Structure formats: structure tokens, C-alpha cells
Amino acid sequence: MNPLLSRLQPYPFERLRQLFAGITPNPAYRAISLGIGEPKHATPEFIKTALSASLDTGLTGYPPTAGEPALRAACAAWLKRRYSLTLDPATQILPVNGSREALFALAQTVVDPTKHGATVVFPNPFYQIYEGAAFLSGAEPYYAPSDPARNFAVDWDSVPAEVWARTQLLYVCSPGNPTGAVMPLDEWRKLFALSDEHGFVIASDECYSEIYFRDEPPLSGLEAAAQLGRSDFKRLIAFTSLSKRSNVPGLRSGFVAGDAALIKPFLLYRTYHGSAMSPVVQAASIVAWADEEHVIDNRRQYRDKFAQVTPLLSAVMDVALPDASFYLWAGVPAAWKGSDTDFARDLYAQYNVTVLPGSYLAREAGGRNPGLGRVRMALVAETAECLEAAQRIVQFIQSRG
Secondary structure, eight states: OOGGGGGOOOOHHHHHHHHHTTOOOOTTSOOEEOSSOOOOSOOOHHHHHHHHHTHHHHTSSOOOTTOOHHHHHHHHHHHHHHHOOOOOTTTSEEEESOHHHHHHHHHHHHOOTTSTTOEEEEEESOOHHHHHHHHHHTOEEEEEEEEGGGTTEEOGGGSOHHHHHHEEEEEEESSOTTTOOOOOHHHHHHHHHHHHHHOOEEEEEOTTTTOBOSSSOOOOHHHHHHHTTOTTOTTEEEEEEHHHHHTOTTTOOEEEEEOHHHHHHHHHHHHHHTOOOOHHHHHHHHHHHHOOHHHHHHHHHHHHHHHHHHHHHHTTSBOOOOSBSSEEEEEOOGGGTTOHHHHHHHHHHHHOEEOEEGGGGOOOBTTBOTTTTEEEEEOOSOHHHHHHHHHHHHHHHHHTO
């Protein structure tokens, strides 16, 4: 058995199940979950139609790992519309089965565990795949803390020079999960300079890029690179997917784009790993990437929802509208003495609402867990259900005085 498997930590939702074990929630309330970030808005009908229409031809042959040229062209066309970037579909774009598996697989491709002190750096709190990918690649993780004073943006300056010197891979999540923070151009400039100095690869996780609340859409790592004269996207790969953008989490479809010198070995790894996308999924993905109207409507729904829910909760909690994403990153009121787990357990027991303790999304590093005392709320359900959950949370907090 691979000994590195023993380093993997329980997934946050497994820890949540353990936290709630033995609790019977108040039967006066129906269950509402704000715990899992799984999109619940309706899947557009035209995507379903494309999926079903391809069944006759899409199940009769093995798909190429590189994806069909039509899909890569659709991804390139979206990048052109969204960011005014021109990438070569054949060498700079690669379809993947959702960002999750690709984020994991990239570490297995680029990390050399034979080099002493091989390190993977990522934000803290973080998407758990980053840590698992680091462990199973044979590297050591380094947890870069978020800064509450800057809307929970990552404090990259706190990472010591000796850590950057042994770093082989950096995961960036912008917009962030769970904080919703978007990285500005100056921070990209700083990270590109560090990458040039030390030679590490930057993996830019951008799966929340189309759910935003400001007039200006979030900056992509690819866009930042182009603005800074890095038109070859050297040592940069960006990840995006359809799950949040198009409300198709079960489709498992996305793509990576960036440095052709990284895409080539990544394709080789994926060929042996068996990561080809089903032709049926490719057909649905092509039409999804080509349409923006459903994305605009989806964003409108989230904006309306957050506009109603956030003021209710901000009256009783430390919480504000994020830059982007569909999460609220809320501080636990003083009555719970900073215990995000007590807050989540009591809320579940008394009002049958599930939230995720922030400490489950982070690790203690430098003497503190930056998720401690906060909870993540995923506002993925319809507005009425999220409003009902928010009203219950307000009652719950007010009942504690």
C-alpha cells in the first residue's frame, strides 16, 4: 500500500458527519444545508438537449485524451470573449473532467519528490484537493495564511524566502474558496517574479470566476500574465470548469489553459492516467462554453440572493459580501467564544441548518488555524430556501442574547 495515503486527512464533510453524530435536529424545522458548495440552480435545457442528442454517436468509440478539436476551439473562443486572449487550442488548452481531478493530477505531473524539501504552497484555508495532491506527490505542504484585514486575501509576504526556494508548485485560488477574495494584478506580479526566481509552477484555480458581485469581473491569472507581458504564460496553468458557471456539477467538465511546455507533459500523464472526457460530455460542453446568456442569468440569481441574505446575517454576525464565489465567510458571534464547531453543532440541533466550520477548511500553521471562529455558508439553493436559513440563523443567534 502506498504509505503516502496515510498522510491524507479526513475530508471536511466526513468531519462534519462526525460532529453531528448522535444529534437529532429539531423536528419543527425541515433540513436546510448551506454546507456543501454544490450548485442547485436549474441546469439549462439546451445543455441537456445536446447531451442526449449525442448519445447515438458518443458511446461508440474511445475518446482522445486531448479532447475533440471542436471542444478545444470552443474553450479558446470563450477565453477570447472573456479575457480578450488568443491561445492555441492544440497546444495551450486541454479539456479535463472538472477542475478537481485536474488540480490533483497536475501535482503528480510537475512535482519532483526526489528533490530535497520539495514543497507545494497554497492558501490557508484551502480547497482540500491541494493538500491531498501535495501529500500524494511526495511533497510537503506549506500553508499561506489569509489576512482578515484585507478581506481574507492570502498573505503571500508571510511565506519565508527559504520556503519559496524549495517550492515546486503554487496553488492560487481566485476567487477564493471559502473567502471569495480576488487577487489583484500587483499580487500576480509578485508571484510571477517569485516563479521566475525559483522556477515553480503556478496553478490558478478559477472555477468561481463567473459568479461575482462587482461591476468588474475577476482577473484571471492568464489575463494578468498577458497584461504583464508574459504572453507565453510561462510556468502558469489556469483551471476553470462548467460546474458553477453552468450549473452542471454532475457533468464533470472543464479545461486547463496556459504554458504549452506544461500542457504537453500534463497530456502525457493524463494519457496513462485514463483521463479522457466522454464524447457525450464533450458535446454538451461545447454548447455550454458557447453561450453566455445562461451565465448572465445565473449571476443575476446569485446577486439577487446575496443582496437579500447578506444584510440579514450582517446584522448579527461579522460577514460581508465577498468579491466573488457563492460563499459567505462568517465570523462566529462572541456568545460561542470563538468555537465554530459549537456554533455549527448547536445550529444544526436547534434549527436544522447545516453550515461548515471554518476550522475544518484550514490547518493550524504558525500557531493558529485561520479558519477557527468562522463558518462557511454556501448559498447555492434557491433564494427562498437561503432566506429561510438566514432567518433561522438570525433567530438562533438572537436567542443566545
